[in-house]
Amino acid sequence: TMSDTSLTPNVTGNINLKKRNAKRKGGRTMSDATSNPNVEDGMKSNLTTHINLKKVKMFDHISQLPDCILSYILTKLSMKDLLKTSILSKRWCNLWALRRDLYFDVFNVFENNEEELLQKGYLFDIPSAHCFIILERSINLELSLDEFVRWVDQFLKHSNATVIDSFLVNFYLNSQQQTTIDNWISLVIKRGIQRIDLLFKGSPYGRCDRPRKYYKFSFNLFLESNASTLKHLSLECCIISIPPNCNFIPFKSLSFLSLKWVKVDGIFIQSLPQLEELHLIECELKSSILKMVSSSLCHLKVTSCYVLFGNSKKFIEQCSLDCLKLTSLDYDGHDLANLNFNTPMLNNFHLVVSYSQHLIAFRLFATLPKLESLQLDIYSTVPTSLKITQRLEHLKQLNLIFMRPFDFLQKLDFDLSGILTILQASPLLQKLSIMIMSPEIIENQKDARDLEAFSHDEVKVIELRGCVGNWYEIEFAMNVMKYANKLERIVLSPYWRDDIDESLDWNSNPAWFQNGRQRIAEKLQNEEVVGREKLVLI
Amino acid sequence: MAEEVSSQMNSLSISETNPSSSATISLVSGDDIVFKVEPTIAKEMETVQSFIDETDGKITTIPLPNISSHDLPYVIEYCEKSIAGKITKEFEAEFVKKLNNEEVKELFLAANYLNIKKLLDFLSQVIADRIANKSVEYVRRYFGIENDFTPEEEAKLREELAWTFTGVDPDDEDEN
Numbered sequence: 032t033m034s035d036t037s038l039t040p041n042v043t044g045n046i047n048l049k050k051r052n053a054k055r056k057g058g059r060t061m062s063d064a065t066s067n068p069n070v071e072d073g074m075k076s077n078l079t080t081h082i083n084l085k086k087v088k089m090f091d092h093i094s095q096l097p098d099c100i101l102s103y104i105l106t107k108l109s110m111k112d113l114l115k116t117s118i119l120s121k122r123w124c125n126l127w128a129l130r131r132d133l134y135f136d137v138f139n140v141f142e143n144n145e146e147e148l149l150q151k152g153y154l155f156d157i158p159s160a161h162c163f164i165i166l167e168r169s170i171n172l173e174l175s176l177d178e179f180v181r182w183v184d185q186f187l188k189h190s191n192a193t194v195i196d197s198f199l200v201n202f203y204l205n206s207q208q209q210t211t212i213d214n215w216i217s218l219v220i221k222r223g224i225q226r227i228d229l230l231f232k233g234s235p236y237g238r239c240d241r242p243r244k245y246y247k248f249s250f251n252l253f254l255e256s257n258a259s260t261l262k263h264l265s266l267e268c269c270i271i272s273i274p275p276n277c278n279f280i281p282f283k284s285l286s287f288l289s290l291k292w293v294k295v296d297g298i299f300i301q302s303l304p305q306l307e308e309l310h311l312i313e314c315e316l317k318s319s320i321l322k323m324v325s326s327s328l329c330h331l332k333v334t335s336c337y338v339l340f341g342n343s344k345k346f347i348e349q350c351s352l353d354c355l356k357l358t359s360l361d362y363d364g365h366d367l368a369n370l371n372f373n374t375p376m377l378n379n380f381h382l383v384v385s386y387s388q389h390l391i392a393f394r395l396f397a398t399l400p401k402l403e404s405l406q407l408d409i410y411s412t413v414p415t416s417l418k419i420t421q422r423l424e425h426l427k428q429l430n431l432i433f434m435r436p437f438d439f440l441q442k443l444d445f446d447l448s449g450i451l452t453i454l455q456a457s458p459l460l461q462k463l464s465i466m467i468m469s470p471e472i473i474e475n476q477k478d479a480r481d482l483e484a485f486s487h488d489e490v491k492v493i494e495l496r497g498c499v500g501n502w503y504e505i506e507f508a509m510n511v512m513k514y515a516n517k518l519e520r521i522v523l524s525p526y527w528r529d530d531i532d533e534s535l536d537w538n539s540n541p542a543w544f545q546n547g548r549q550r551i552a553e554k555l556q557n558e559e560v561v562g563r564e565k566l567v568l569i
Numbered sequence: 570m571a572e573e574v575s576s577q578m579n580s581l582s583i584s585e586t587n588p589s590s591s592a593t594i595s596l597v598s599g600d601d602i603v604f605k606v607e608p609t610i611a612k613e614m615e616t617v618q619s620f621i622d623e624t625d626g627k628i629t630t631i632p633l634p635n636i637s638s639h640d641l642p643y644v645i646e647y648c649e650k651s652i653a654g655k656i657t658k659e660f661e662a663e664f665v666k667k668l669n670n671e672e673v674k675e676l677f678l679a680a681n682y683l684n685i686k687k688l689l690d691f692l693s694q695v696i697a698d699r700i701a702n703k704s705v706e707y708v709r710r711y712f713g714i715e716n717d718f719t720p721e722e723e724a725k726l727r728e729e730l731a732w733t734f735t736g737v738d739p740d741d742e743d744e745n
Contacts, residue, residue, distance in 0.1 A: 092713030093674050093696075100681050103689055107697035114733045118705055118726045120714050143701060185732050 102129040110139040110186060128191040136201040137236065140182050141175065154236055170203055170236040180208055187218050195222035203233030206244040216252050226263035232292065245294065247272045253281035265289040271299055290314050297322060311336050320349040328354045332361040367391045372398065381406040389417055397421035406430040413449030419456040426457040430464045447507040451485045460490050467497035470525065479506035479558060487515040494522045500550025505558065512562035523551055524569035594621070595630040602638035606645055613648040615684035636679045640672070644679055647688050665695050670711065673699065
């Protein structure tokens with residue numbers, strides 16, 4: 032099957048390929064040392080590999096491959112399987128030390144699937160603390176806690192790794208394991224750790240049914256090394272403890288910090304000179320004023336942080352941001368009255384707006400000169416009387432999500448005409464998405480009005496989800512079709528977009544949706560609709 | 570296994586390409602079968618690409634003595650998908666379904682030889698999945714590792730690591 036022409040270059044080509052291949056190998060080693068953290072520098076010498084191409088088949092077995100290639104496989108193994116490789120043969124005895132990212136959770140340490148975890152009793156179902164779920168799948172601490180801790184402990188004690196890049200523990204751990212966890216952290220610091228994740232909620236199998244004392248993440252561990260290698264730190268259910276009179280900054284290179292259910296002093300966050308991304312989720316702070324001054328911070332997320340007064344939680348009252356580089360902000364702070372932002376680069380903003388705070392919110396947006404994308408979670412409707420005095424000059428995309436206020440029991444009469452006010456104040460808006468959570472058919476259906484006062488010259492796409500055929504939905508759709516001059520498409524649908532909250536399973540009631548869609552279609556048929564061709568019903 | 574491979578080989582057709590296109594590259598498998606591929610495919614194979622660059626593109630027939638004509642089509646298929654940006658979870662699941670243990674290992678060696686990073690990474694995961702929760706003996710057989718411990722040494726190691734040896738799956742019938 033082979034022609035002469037393809038045979039001839041074989042001879043010369045082969046020599047060239049040999050030479051080239053040798054070069055390539057050299058080059059690859061260099062780049063591997065930087066780009067692939069799982070390959071050790073010290074393994075370069077083993078790379079005198081398959082340069083002789085023609086004569087023999089290069090390797091009959093995977094086991095004959097050089098260490099650095101085998102380490103590709105090692106990085107994909109569970110911790111349990113990884114450890115097992117150490118008794119394969121003398122060569123493999125220390126190969127597992129090449130693995131630089133350590134990941135400990137129930138699947139990596141016990142069994143790799145839920146059924147087996149249940150069967151062996153590591154997991155069980157217990158009555159839930161939440162009233163709307165009866166049983167919750169939880170970790171069986173009596174059986175698994177000691178075994179897990181011993182396992183991680185033994186693993187680290189046996190490990191000959193000279194470098195560890197990342198260390199993750201996802202398990203329900205508390206202050207009872209304080210000393211052991213401290214030892215783990217000390218050990219990985221000595222190995223040049225870059226990323227630590229201590230996820231002690233133990234998701235998704237944590238225990239909400241018992242009181243707990245959080246593990247203390249102590250600065251003292253970092254005293255010696257100064258931990259300048261650490262770039263990424265993620266803590267769940269911990270206390271960050273700063274020793275008294277502490278005057279050093281242990282995390283000089285930290286660029287990512289995520290704290291969830293963590294008790295922390297704002298001073299700590301202030302002390303991070305390289306911080307680029309910060310998440311504070313349901314954290315207990317020392318002061319009811321959250322102050323952030325940073326010249327490096329680009330992304331910030333703050334959700335429901337609070338101060339404890341006695342036994343009661345009080346949400347933070349003031350938030351002051353002086354962050355010149357901040358481009359994206361996600362803020363759920365319950366009260367918007369005392370927000371003070373100096374964030375001139377902010378272009379992506381997600382804000383939770385509670386009842387009657389719209390005006391404050393829009394005053395804030397007017398102080399953000401680069402704002403292009405905005406998501407508002409609104410716990411009420413947009414008041415029809417909303418007056419926006421300063422326009423949102425650069426806004427291109429707006430997502431509005433309407434939630435039912437917790438203390439609002441009557442059926443809400445969503446009048447969507449207030450949204451037209453926002454549209455009009457955003458002259459460059461291209462895309463508008465509206466989602467109504469828990470939509471209902473109201474009893475008192477009014478007639479749709481023609482709101483001639485409105486017009487818009489830029490908006491191209493509008494989506495209205497959670498739409499079930501109420502008069503205000505129809506009114507909104509008819510008016511934008513008529514008066515938004517560049518509109519290309521308007522989508523109406525009872526469905527929610529599933530990227531908002533995956534846990535809400537609406538497919539369970541398809542009949543309801545069918546009805547919703549039918550109602551929209553019927554209502555629109557009875558109306559005189561301008562621009563019907565732009566309408567999409569999903 | 571060796572006979573099996575060679576018998577399958579005979580039934581393989583040579584991949585078809587547009588004969589008018591002079592820019593195609595011929596990859597020659599170890600058993601001397603020519604596969605014509607688009608030059609873009611070669612870009613995915615760093616070893617091949619560096620050879621082409623070395624010769625300023627004058628030589629377009631490249632011998633790959635370490636890759637059999639049984640494995641090469643798989644490699645080409647993966648690279649084509651990769652170029653088209655169509656490597657999805659579904660594609661990978663289908664792709665791996667077609668492969669027995671021996672083929673996975675051969676492709677891993679081929680991917681290493683041709684220096685195709687994405688394929689190497691993907692096959693690493695496949696291999697890891699196939700030895701997950703298996704006994705030490707099974708993994709030895711899988712990798713072709715000769716046990717050079719004395720029985721005493723091994724017993725001692727096993728004892729030291731006793732805490733990790735809970736719940737091993739029964740060994741599958743070896744496919745080869």
